[in-house]
Amino acid sequence: MKSILTKKHGLLHADQKIGWGNLRDCYSIANKPGLCVKIVKTKLNPTRKLQAFFFWKNTNIKEYNLYKTIPEKIKPYFNPVLEAEKDYVLTEIPRNHDGSFAKPVKRHTKISNKIFWQHVSDLFHFLEENQLWFFDVLNGNNMFVQKQSETDWRPIVVDYKRLGWKAFPWQIYLAFNRGNRNKLRRRYRKFVAKYKAGEK
Ligand SMILES: Nc1ncnc2c1ncn2[C@@H]1O[C@H](COP(=O)(O)OP(=O)(O)OP(=O)(O)O)[C@@H](O)[C@H]1O
């Protein structure tokens, strides 16, 4: 069991692996139900390693700082980072109204809840209008479905470390706003087509 000495929450023990991405693994924490810790993988493939070295340095700390700058209007859609250091991020696991843990969009397969899709549309339009190029947001692993009641569902984003061109350094067109806008629009269209019930 891996132990992490955090600044604000003392010594924590990583328990079950509850999720993983390209860069980080996510663990529940022994005796702390509802919290999880994300740790940068030690074994990255060579391309990711290079990318991590040049562009994602201090990713965890950046995510923490980014959380603090998210505009109030869309902040409720982002899962709070409680604390972060170079090698970990401590966050909450989003919960539904009945106390169960929320699940990633991908695990729902197709979603028909109208309120949920209205929130996703509001979030996308806000990002587009304010030129906030959060490419990680419209992704079935990074966005969770939080049921605030039986009928009121909303998106909660758990991974928002990448902003703009640094996410895809080899795609040179992202240095321009138009490139970013088109990329965000494509992501939105694909996301809706993939997960919205009744869309192709
Ligand atoms: N707060 C959370 N609560 C529950 N599960 C989470 C949480 N944060 C992350 N996870 C799970 O762990 C996975 C990996 O975390 P995260 O997406 O932050 O890693 P990453 O390596 O940075 O991702 P990517 O592959 O998108 O770059 C997520 O896809 C999700 O399934």
Ligand SMILES: [Mg+2]
């Ligand atoms: Mg992710």
